[in-house]
Amino acid sequence: MKEKNNVSKSKWKRLFRKKWFFPALYLGISALLLTAVLWYQSGTNDADQAEEDKGIFDSLSFDDNEEATPVAEQDEVVKSPVAEDAEATVVTKFYDHNADSESQENALVLYDNKYYQSTGVDYAAADGGSFEVLAALSGTVTEVKEDALHGNVVQLEHKNGVTTYYASLEDVKVEAGQEVKQGDVLAAAGQSLFAKDKATHVHFEVRNGDTAVNPETFLNQPVSKLQEAKAESVQEDAADTAGQTEQQQADTEAPADENTDAEAEAPADENADAEAAPSEDEEEPKPDAGEEEAPKQDDEKQPEEDATSSRSSAQT
Incomplete structure (x- = not known):
């Protein structure tokens, strides 16, 4: 028995004398301590997280009597x-x-x-x-x-x-x-x-x-695509209607402008013609008094000359 104890002691002594023994021992103990710390923290965090999740869930209000609408029915x-x-x-x-x-x-x-x-x-x-x-x-x-x-x-x-x-x-x-x-x-x-x-x-x-x-x-x-297409169609129809209305208004206003221009020009032309050509009711311009009397003086001299010539012929 003594020999066996001596052999085991000598083995431990040889083991302690190894250079790697104590570093390996320290590393093993550190790993155990680190594992214990992490396990403790994870257990504490899970409990805290569970409490927080429970508080958030309790803060949400749900109506048990309200029926949930399936998504398929909302947009089939x-x-x-x-x-x-x-x-x-x-x-x-x-x-x-x-x-x-x-x-x-x-x-x-x-x-x-x-x-x-x-x-x-x-x-x-x-x-x-x-x-x-x-x-x-x-x-x-x-x-x-x-x-x-x-x-x-x-x-x-x-x-x-x-x-x-x-x-x-x-x-x-x-x-x-x-x-x-x-x-x-x-x-x-x-x-x-x-x-x-x-x-x-x-x-x-x-x-x-x-x-x-x-x-x-x-x-x-989805059915919503039909609604989008309908809205686009309504907008296009409205745009076409607005365009047609604008075109009709433009067509309606264009003849009015032409008539206005024609009416504005027509009186000017008529007045010019009226000034150039006198009306039938107006008398032609009469000549001056001097021009009228000149022919009368010639007519008076002519009878006197005729009378003098007739007298001369009678005396002869």
Whole structure:
């Protein structure tokens, strides 16, 4: 036992004699102390932060009875009235007055030997079969009717004066006054007399107030884009109206100025003519008294000469 104790003591002595032993010991102790300090501070900060967060949360007032409005309802995105798996494409486009001639030609509908400008788009399946027609936006069904020319018609009203219009339907699933969500099935695609050459299809329109807009332009766009487009359209109309009014005022004032100039010049010309040519009522200027008497003196001498000559002839 003594030998073992002596060996262990000698090992510790040799270990203490190493140059790196005490620096390593100091570093180890410092690391432990630093870890303990950091752990203590982190625990204190977490508690303080939790108290601060709780105070901020308590200062906020929430009404439990107030219903939260989903963001999707605040600014819903316009969707296609046809499901993606239906494989239906646009066969008639919206007639845009600013489009090229080819696009405008594809936006004409032939009926009764006359061409009409399309105010919406027509969807039809490649195989000519029927497919489900979906609500492009959430809203209220305001009209369900059977039209002799356009087939079965469904109209939805949405927020901010936006309406969607669906025609050439069959097997209608909704009724007037019903609330529908975006993507709900309204009916199935059918046929109509107005576009009978399209066979089975659905006619879809988006209206901003009383104005029909191009549905393809606003697909996958928020409803607020419709409002911005309406505001821009109103400003353009106001600018055009103001320009037309100014032009009309300019056209109205121009003849008045011409007439004024003509009236101002006419009296001057008339006065000049009046001064140059005397009127018929005015007497011609009479000659002077001397000019009138000269012929009279000659006339008096002439008889006297005649009398003297006659007397001379008589005496002879």
